[in-house]
Amino acid sequence: MADQQALKFEIPEDKxxxxxxxxxxxxxxxxxxxxxxxxxxxQFGFGxxxxxxxMSPQHAKALSQALQERVIQYEKDFGPISL
Numbered sequence: 001m002a003d004q005q006a007l008k009f010e011i012p013e014d015k016x017x018x019x020x021x022x023x024x025x026x027x028x029x030x031x032x033x034x035x036x037x038x039x040x041x042x043q044f045g046f047g048x049x050x051x052x053x054x055m056s057p058q059h060a061k062a063l064s065q066a067l068q069e070r071v072i073q074y075e076k077d078f079g080p081i082s083l
Contacts, residue, residue, distance in 0.1 A: 019050050033060040 021037035028034070034054045040047035055063070075081060 021050055023047060028057075028060075032056050 019037070021039060023038040023040045025036040025038060026033060027036075032054055033056075034052065036049050037051040037053075038047045038049050071081065
């Protein structure tokens with residue numbers, strides 16, 4: 001892995017807008033995972049799926065590890081995140 005070059009990613013103009021999600025619903029089967037990102041409004045009693053991403057189990061595990069690393073760094077920089 002040390003000899004792998006870092007990939008550079010271009011963000012197309014139509015993908016630059018960030019969609020906010022305050023809920024993530026995760027389902028899986030033996031072949032992979034599906035992440036449904038939603039905006040929910042409990043006071044109005046509804047939610048809306050705003051994005052769906054599917055990935056292999058291997059990519060889901062790599063994502064989990066990357067998120068954990070980022071959360072650890074965030075808490076070092078800004079303090080604990082309470083749930």
